[in-house]
Amino acid sequence: MPETSREIETVEGRSDRQQRDQGNQSSRNVVSIISQFADDNLTLVRNISTVLAVTGVVVIARSIKLITKFQAASEIPARFIERNVSLRGKVHSITEKGVEVEHVPIYLPVLSPVLSKHKGVSTSPLLVHLAGVELTPEGRVWLQKNLAPAQTVWLKLISREDDTLHCLLSQSRKGSMWSYCVNEEVLRLGLARTCACRRSPA
Template identity: 65%
Template sequence: MPESRSEAETDEKGETPSKNIISVISQFADDNLTIVRNISTGLAIAGVIVISRSIKLITKFGLASEIPARFIEKNVSLRGRVQTITETGLEVEHIPIYIPVLSPLLAKGGGRVYPLAVRLAGVELTPEGRVWLEQHLSPAQTVWLKLVSREEETLHCLVSGSLRSLCLNEEVLRLGLARTVPVSGLHPQSHLYLRLHQRLLKAEVKAERKGRGMWKEDSLWERTSQAVWDNSLVRLIRRIFKLESKFMNVARLRPVSEYNCVIMCLCLRSRSSICQLIAQRLL
């Protein structure tokens, strides 16, 4: 019995220091609850900053080369603001994700940010297509860019409006304002290339069947009248009537005999230099 009693006292003495440490920490946390909360918040913010920097979540891209390769491989969609319509596509200012506290801290100050050069992937615009884009994409309008490939400092994207319900690549093809071309930066046998090219080709075929835009054909009457108008015999008759009208105008201004009028008309119709000289003398 004395031995068991001494062992119990030893166990109680051994547990006493650990219990004292826990109680002290608990008491400190209770007394300084605000400090503990601030420390937790600071650690959380620091973690978010580290993660955001690593994945470039709130970075504003000013050049196509600044966009990580994994963004393009995963076909990430970026939000942007239209600056201008160019000969080959658009110039778009990237709008990053905005987080109230972190975005001002991570913003790059002092450096000039250039707009991104964007081309409609798989599409070659006609002049009418560029005019259509200028009419339907006002400056500072928000668009979505689904990254397809990158070629130097040019991005090939599927461009959508602010509601992301209308793909401009397909729309210009559907209206006959562009033609399909191979998608730059993608392997012709890749799944993405085949799927995208088939999608764009379907829109182009639809425009061709309905005769829209560049696929519009003249009616039978327009084609017939144009062929008649370009005929060589018709051109000769038009030329003769033009010369006769010129002769009649001269005859009204200067009285001449009927004989001279006949000679003048024949000389004007002739290509001989002598006849033309006679006609000039009569005039």
């Protein structure tokens, strides 16, 4: 009787081992098949990977509006203003209302031209007011001399009021890689006085 039990245990042990071996072998077979397919269709696999990566970049860029060109204050998401996001732009002109700046979004080769909503359409500049600053007439003249058209500037969003953006405006010093805040500079030079920066709902 004991021998019979041992035989049964031995048979069961063999059966378990065989099942495990078959399972391992089938797993190896699946891996081998996938590897073989990948080797045989390397170009296809690379193309699929590229398409997935590009799609991911497009989805992310669109969701956070990295490549969107803003042409009005109302187009800027409220979260950008809440987080004081900085936007890049080019000076368009200096008016009595403020600084007109053309927004320059992040450029992604191939994708940006395809995804641009304003392709072939004349662009409208954003109206920017220097946050916390009330310019004197001399201050406006200084801005006209120091903010040349097409010059690159950075706008740190502070608040929005109707069609006007209240921002900290920065630009690079001539002949230097360092930038300075225009708001602080006009105050330092006595070309403006401080005023309460109205924080209206974004």
